[in-house]
Amino acid sequence: MRRVRTLARRLLGRRALAGAPSPIQTSDDPEVLLPGLYERTITLGYTRWRWGHLYNDQALVFLCHLAADGTGPVVEFVTFDGRTTYNLALNLPVDGEVLTIDAGVVHDPSNVEGKTYGSFVPGECFLGAPPDVRSRIRFIQSDSRQVDLSNLYDRAGLVIVDGGHAHDVCVSDTVLALRLVRPGGVIVWDDYTPYWPGVKETLDALVRLVPLTHYPRLGLVVYADRRPGAASADPAAVARALLSHAAPSAEGRIRGG
């Protein structure tokens, strides 16, 4: 019976993976949107990979360059074992900070195979980090749908959305990311693929409201309002519009915004 279920998931997965074309424009050069991004030197300090990490190490390099840009606090949804967090902190300016949140959810079978992460300790990669790196990391153990980050609204230079991939969690994290990002800041999503339908549905809805760019080589989708002459979206209004279509029940998240 178990084998039948696994086979059904695999077949379903293949069908989903061959699904409709993406409405998000693609690019292979992040520097068109983010000129000069790769000019700084970055360092990677922790590169061992396991299932659950950013799928693509070029994505890690890209995020470390954004962190080195240092235009405001970094907010990371979510920590997992802290591999990305460690590398971000390593590349932040000396007075920079990465705030990272995780609820320690081992069983998040929101991909088409129902594959889970296996056991982990949230943040284990940075628990023993050198003091200058560790002091730039603030960890909050919480469900990302419950956490209060209102003190950071409109301040974050970089927000990374790579947490729970169920549709309601991804919508909630995305709405919060839109509230947190500062003018000129950047939001990045991992796992935009039919393999994670909750992420794909969220971003396919969001792209009707704001410009997004998909970098297949990095495996990331990016929102940035840095293009010269582009009218800035009002992230709070976008968040409201996204919620009213996607998850009206979660609208309390942005009430008053």
Ligand SMILES: C[S@@+](CC[C@H](N)C(=O)[O-])C[C@H]1O[C@@H](n2cnc3c(N)ncnc32)[C@H](O)[C@@H]1O
């Ligand atoms: C794909 S992994 C994150 C990978 C991580 N961003 C990285 O770069 O290594 C998914 C994580 O989502 C967390 N998670 C799932 N649902 C959550 C929720 N509602 N609130 C907070 N964390 C959640 C799990 O605990 C797990 O650590």
